[in-house]
Amino acid sequence: MNRDELSRLLEAVACGAVKPAVAADQLAGGPFRSTELEFATLDHHRSLRHRMGEVVYGEGKTAAQCVAIAERLAATGTPVLVTRLDAERSAALRQHFPEGRENRSARTFIANAPAVKGSSSGEPFVAIIAAGTSDLAVAEEAAEVCVASETAFERICDVGVAGLHRLLHKIPEIQQASALVVVAGMEGALPSVVAGLVGRPLFAVPTSVGYGASFGGLAALLAMLNSCAPGVTVANIDNGFSAAYAACNVAHLVREARLEGARRESL
Secondary structure (H helix, E strand, C coil): CCHHHHHHHHHHHHCCCCCHHHHHHHHHCCCCCCEECCCCEECCCHHHHHCCCCCEECCCCCHHHHHHHHHHHHHHCCCEEEECCCHHHHHHHHHHCCCCEEECCCCEEEECCCCCCCHHHCCCEEEEEECCHHHHHHHHHHHHHHHHCCCEEEEECCCCHHHHHHHHCCHHHHCCCCEEEEEECCCCCHHHHHHHHCCCCEEEEECCCCCHHHHHHHHHHHHHHCCCCCCEEECCCCCHHHHHHHHHHHHHHHHHHHHHHHHHHHC
8 A cells, every 4th residue: 555545545534435444454454564474574564654665675585585575565466676686586586476577687576567657647757867878787777666666757878978969969858857867887977967957856876887997886986976066966886776766756746746736726
């Protein structure tokens, strides 16, 4: 149960369409239930607090553990995102959830995957901007977070500073986004450039792409942390998940503000 579903249930109780006892049963079997496995205690309440359910970090877990956790989280039909998967874990999830969504580049899997939404949906959207093709794995992880959280998004790829004209052609599209995720390796300059051109919440992701002195993404991380452009928020190296999570929260807040504005206008 997410926030929208909970709101509808409470409204139904308030207008007398649903009895309080029935609502209590739905809540007891939904977000407020408890599931304890031998190796995990699941958080069914997280979607009410953060608009997105618990995400399963696959690295360090066995294939069987990934499947068991995802199975229980997915039991109510809500999307369940599993990240940082290898071939063995992905295969196990694919076998258990044959209708699931696998992204091998992102190393992710989504059980109960929602439909993908782009900017054409008319909803607030996240623009995911990758400096180079080598940064796409991290950008794809960010994209799958948008899918799992039912947030519209657009990918803009290979627009790094080595050919700045490529980015300039995309500025009108980027300015329509509610939030930006900007992914770059090497010297990590792209987030500063984008932040200087576009006044949107920007979440930068340094990648481990680059030659020796890039120190596995540390050079890009430090460059982004020291950005002269205001408002650049920086995630950890290769952490497309966290940047997209934050960007999706911005998009959801914009959507809620629009809905509230429309509601007030209708009164």
